Every structure is written in C-alpha cells, then in structure tokens.
Amino acid sequence: MSTTSAAPQEPLPTVENAVPAADPHPAAAEEAGAARRSGRCKKLEAQLRGEVGRAIADYRMIEDGDRVMVCLSGGKDSYTLLDMLMSLARRAPVRFELVAVNLDQKQPGFPADVLPAYLERLGVEYRIVTEDTYSIVKRVIGDGKTMCGLCSRLRRGILYRVADEIGATKIALGHHRDDIVETLFLNMFHGGRLKAMPPKLVSDDGRHVIIRPLAYCAEKDIARYARGRQFPIIPCNLCGSQENLQRAKIKAMLRQWEREDPGRTDRLFRALQNVTPSHLADRTLFDFASLTATRAPAGAEADI
Ligand code: SF4
Numbered sequence: 001m002s003t004t005s006a007a008p009q010e011p012l013p014t015v016e017n018a019v020p021a022a023d024p025h026p027a028a029a030e031e032a033g034a035a036r037r038s039g040r041c042k043k044l045e046a047q048l049r050g051e052v053g054r055a056i057a058d059y060r061m062i063e064d065g066d067r068v069m070v071c072l073s074g075g076k077d078s079y080t081l082l083d084m085l086m087s088l089a090r091r092a093p094v095r096f097e098l099v100a101v102n103l104d105q106k107q108p109g110f111p112a113d114v115l116p117a118y119l120e121r122l123g124v125e126y127r128i129v130t131e132d133t134y135s136i137v138k139r140v141i142g143d144g145k146t147m148c149g150l151c152s153r154l155r156r157g158i159l160y161r162v163a164d165e166i167g168a169t170k171i172a173l174g175h176h177r178d179d180i181v182e183t184l185f186l187n188m189f190h191g192g193r194l195k196a197m198p199p200k201l202v203s204d205d206g207r208h209v210i211i212r213p214l215a216y217c218a219e220k221d222i223a224r225y226a227r228g229r230q231f232p233i234i235p236c237n238l239c240g241s242q243e244n245l246q247r248a249k250i251k252a253m254l255r256q257w258e259r260e261d262p263g264r265t266d267r268l269f270r271a272l273q274n275v276t277p278s279h280l281a282d283r284t285l286f287d288f289a290s291l292t293a294t295r296a297p298a299g300a301e302a303d304i
Pocket of ligand 1: 107148149151152236
C-alpha cells in the first residue's frame, strides 16, 4: 500500500489574499501606466480647454487682434492658464497674441531661473519684471501679520504699468471658479456685501480690461492637471506669510460642503450667473418703491 503524505494545501486565492503576480514585463507595465495617465491628462486638458473656451466666449474676453498679458506667478493656476490660452491660440478662429509676464518680488529663496527656463522651452513671448516689493511689505507690515493684502496691491500696480509698456489690450489672471465662490462668501461674511470676483472687469482707472479665463474651472481639476503636466511649481509663501486666515476658513467650509453635497460649489457659482434683483433687497438694483399691483383687487370691477 502506498501512502502519500498530503502536501500542505495552498490557500485558494480570494479577493482578500490575492497578491498581484510579478509582472514579467515591468517596463511595459510602466509604459501602459504612463499611457493611461497621459490619456487621463488629455481628457482633463480637453475638459479644461472647453471650459476656458466657453468662459471666453460667454464674456467676450478675447477678441481678434488682442494682445493678452498672462500673469504667471509660478503657481498651478497660472501655469494652467498659460497652457490653456496657448492651446486655444493655436485652435481659435480669432487671432490673438500672448505675452507671459512674471513679477519677481525678491522673496527670499525665489528660484529666479525656473520660469525663464520654462518659458524659453515653450517658445512663448515673455517678460520677467524684477521689483523688490518684498522689502516694502516687510517694512510696512508688522511681524506675524498677513502681508498678502499689501503685496497683491503692489503687484497689481506694477502689472498694470507693465501692461501699458508691452501694449497689452487684456490682462489675464489665473483665478478659478473656487476663488470666485470663496470671494463671494468673504464679502458676505466680512463685508456685508453680495459681491464676488467677476470673470471680466475694467480697472478702477478705466485703463485696463482684466479677464479670468479659468472662471468655469474647478480648482481640483486644475490641481490634477498641474500634477499630470508636472509644472515646475513655485510656492507663493516664500515670504513666510500665512495664507489669509479668513479665506482659508471659507475654503475649508466649502470643501466640507462639497463632501456632504457634491456639486454645491458649482451650483453656488451658477447662482452668480442667475440673479433675480427683484428677489433681493437692493433698492439701487430694483425699484421696490414704485411697485404697484397690475390688476384691480378682486371685486373692484363689480363696483365700477
Ligand atoms: S504669500 Fe507672500 S508673495 Fe504670496 S501674496 Fe502673500 S505676501 Fe505676497
């Protein structure tokens, strides 16, 4: 009689214990992964380009012959903005020029060579402007206080001047849908005003038209796109300033709302495009004082 000792049984693979088999062609798998990632990036690019194209058309942001100054800070939003506008400039039926402008504010540690190298590679016309606003802001604002307000005002003044120098007809900024909705809540919560950040506006002195072509784009899509494209991001806190605390709180509030009720930020943005002044309370927008009934009260006709 022959006996066979039972070999220890291999557990049957289950969903829980399954381990991926070693890939005999790791390079091919990596290539396939890269192709999938690049496919996703292309899809996202097409989506963002569509949103930018729609915003430009809806608000007539760019017209034939425009020379658009694209403000490039080195953050994800402005890289995406430049990318989208370059892509549209190649495809759009209207002809417009782009000039990328970066302001080197002399923050300590600002990598001054990153943007010129990137822009050279792109082959886009560009200008790097160097102005030491950092020292001014540091001198004026006390330690530990948020410097972003003064810093942005100084930056805006310089950018307007540069727009004149280069003959720009439009100034494009990288604010997106979430920036616009956050600004709405900042103004409501802290200023008692129903006011956001418009997709297109004229500067206070009436000399410049500012456009925000990313107005329809969600920040999370821009962030994903920027990661996929591996833009050489330069952080905007080299100066050590804290992000505006109130804005950060509102951002967190909106993120929480979005988790609980997906699509809410988008609906809030759409609300800005769909305003009914007669159902608000601003007497300068709607003539409440002159409101009268358009029909005689019931029974009045019988009395006549
Ligand atoms: S983080 Fe620094 S560079 Fe950016 S806006 Fe604020 S003060 Fe200016």
